[in-house]
Every structure is written in structure tokens, then in C-alpha cells.
Amino acid sequence: MESVESHVKPDDSGSRILSQEELDKLKDDRVLVSEFKQQKLEKDAQKNWDLFYKRNTTNFFKDRHWTTREFEELKACREFVSQKLVLLEAGCGVGNCIFPLLEEDLNIFVYACDFSPRAVEFVKQNSLYSPERCLAFQCDLTKDDLQDNISAESVDAATLIFVLSAIHPDKMQQALVNLYMVLKPGGVVLFRDYGLYDHAMLRFKSGNKLGENFYVRQDGTRSYFFSKEILTKLFHDAGFETVVNEYVLRETVNKKEGLCVPRVFLQSKFRRPVTLNNQV
Structure with missing residues (x-):
């Protein structure tokens, strides 16, 4: 599969324009x-992600070598070259x-946390893991776990990459408040996640909808699709x-099978303000 620039025409907001067939599908999926099942999915959320990593181990996602290209803050937010950057990877x-x-x-120190204890163990088993440069720990972003491991206002930048979409919409804002508390004033959250009308959203069959733009996969993990x-x-x-908060349109091409599917992501940067009157 190869990802290329999209030729899909965006609407006025920058997202993709749906075909009539796609509009009808979403309209009919009510x-x-x-x-009862939704409550069970919430209760079993950690177990379902742990089972995901048990099945897939370290083989499901590719290494993300694009982050420094897309998020120059990972290099540019230092006042001098030798300054150590303190980064939080939320949902590592x-x-x-x-x-x-x-x-x-x-010159980087990374706090790495994940909801899944099994995922955290895989991080610690990696040959590149060094306690002098990285601290990995299990954490529920929607609770107060972050500050059990990270001092308030001590992080320069946090990445939130395909993580917020897996959290129940009712708990998303609390997760962001918890990130806010560990970021330094002026610190940034570097965000990438599923955008509204992504191909993955349109692939869900009837019976998988949890709420507006919120769906459950066959393995019990969930995904929300964001509008700007x-x-x-x-x-x-x-x-x-x-x-910045913009849609990124891509087409994933499988030349062997002659498939071309539209992908929609949101790529964004949000800053904790420096001024006191803007704090939570």
C-alpha cells in the first residue's frame, strides 16, 4: 500500500466531498x-487494547519516521542547540x-505512556529503551495518572497521534486537561488522528455505530472521527x-489490486498559553 497526495476535491472546510452513495450510507446508518454493550465496551477498553497488542505484538504499526518532518517543534522549540527536549508521547x-x-x-528525554500494560512492556523490552533517556509507564489519560509520573509544567511538547480517537467522547476533554497540566506554559500538543469521512469511517457496517462519528471495530477497540x-x-x-488545525487528504493506493481509497486525517498543533488569564 502506498500513500500519495489526494486528488479528492475538498469542501469549503478542507474535508472531502462525499458521493451520493456515501451520503446515503451514513444517513441510513442510524x-x-x-x-448495555456500550457500557461493557467502556469497562473492557483496556482489556481490548491489551488483547490487540497480544495478537499483533510489535508488528501492526510502522515506525513513524515522519514526525520530525511534519512537526518541526520537535527540533525548533529549543532556545539553544544543546538544550534537552522533554517530550511526552501520550499513547505510545x-x-x-x-x-x-x-x-x-x-538531546531528548521521552515520557512514554499507554493505556495497555502489554504495550508498555514491549516498549521496555526494545533494545533502544534506556531509563536514562526514556520513562515508560501505564496510564489512563482520562484520570490523574499522568501527574503520578510527570511533574506539573515540566514537558516541552506532547504528541497525541491516533490516540484521542480511541477515547470515549465524554472523556476526551478530561484527557486534554490532564495533558495541559504537565505541559510548560507555551508547550505544544502535536496532534494527528482520524478526520471526518475517512475511508475507515465509511467502511463500518450497520451495527457498529456507538454515537455521532463514533464506531466500534470487531476487536472491541473504538474510533472517533473528528471534524475541525x-x-x-x-x-x-x-x-x-x-x-494550526487542518485536514490532510491522502489516497492510499494498492497498485496490485487496483484499489485507491481516500484517507482523511486532522493534523494540528495546540499550545498551552503563556499568559495566566488563559489557563484552565
Whole structure:
């Protein structure tokens, strides 16, 4: 599979324009998963992610070598060259983002946390893991776990890459407030996640819908698909200010099978304000 620049025409907001067939599919998909099952999915969320990593180990996601290209803050937010950057990878998985960064940048310390204890163990077992340069720990971002491991206002930047979408919408803002508390004033959250009308959203069959733009996969893990407006409100209500918040349109091409599917992501940067009157 190869990802290329999209030829899909965006609408006025920058997202993709749906075909009539796609619009009809979304309109007709009104049946929600029962309240009982939804409560069970929330209760079993950690177990389901742990089972995901048990099945896939470290083989599911590719290493993310694109982060420093897309987020120049990982290099540019230092006042001098030898300054150590303190980074939080919120939702680190098995380390596909942090280990390329640790290899590339010697002046970086990474806090790496994940909801899944099994994922954290995979991070610690990696040959590149060093307690002098990285602290990995299990954490529920929607609770107060972060400050059990990280001092308030001590982090220069936090990455939130395909993580917020897996959290129940009712708990997303609390997760962002918790990130806000460990960031230094002026610190940034570097965000990438699923955008509204991404191909993955349109692939869900009837019976997988949990709520507006919120779905459950066959393995019990869940995914939310963000509009720019919803994401902006979530971050602003948590005290952040927007640096950039844009849709990224891609087409994933499988030349062998002749398939071309439209991908929609949101790539964004939100800053904790320096001024006191903007704090939560």
C-alpha cells in the first residue's frame, strides 16, 4: 500500500466531498449499539487494547519516521542547540514514534505512556529503551495518572497521534486537561488522528455505530472521527489555543489490486498559553 497526495476535491472546510452513495450510507446508518454493550465496551477498553497488542505484538504499526518532518517543534522549540527536549508521547503503543526520535536526537528525554500494560512492556523490552533517556509507564489519560509520573509544567511538547480517537467522547476533554497540566506554559500538543469521512469511517457496517462519528471495530477497540470544529472546541475548552488545525487528504493506493481509497486525517498543533488569564 502506498500513500500519495489526494486528488479528492475538498469542501469549503478542507474535508472531502462525499458521493451520493456515501451520503446515503451514513444517513441510513442510524442504529446504535445497545447501552448495555456500550457500557461493557467502556469497562473492557483496556482489556481490548491489551488483547490487540497480544495478537499483533510489535508488528501492526510502522515506525513513524515522519514526525520530525511534519512537526518541526520537535527540533525548533529549543532556545539553544544543546538544550534537552522533554517530550511526552501520550499513547505510545509499542514505541513506533519514540524510538526513531531517540535514535535521531541525542538531546531528548521521552515520557512514554499507554493505556495497555502489554504495550508498555514491549516498549521496555526494545533494545533502544534506556531509563536514562526514556520513562515508560501505564496510564489512563482520562484520570490523574499522568501527574503520578510527570511533574506539573515540566514537558516541552506532547504528541497525541491516533490516540484521542480511541477515547470515549465524554472523556476526551478530561484527557486534554490532564495533558495541559504537565505541559510548560507555551508547550505544544502535536496532534494527528482520524478526520471526518475517512475511508475507515465509511467502511463500518450497520451495527457498529456507538454515537455521532463514533464506531466500534470487531476487536472491541473504538474510533472517533473528528471534524475541525469539534477538535477545536475540545482543545479550547481544555484551555489550549490553536496554532494550526487542518485536514490532510491522502489516497492510499494498492497498485496490485487496483484499489485507491481516500484517507482523511486532522493534523494540528495546540499550545498551552503563556499568559495566566488563559489557563484552565
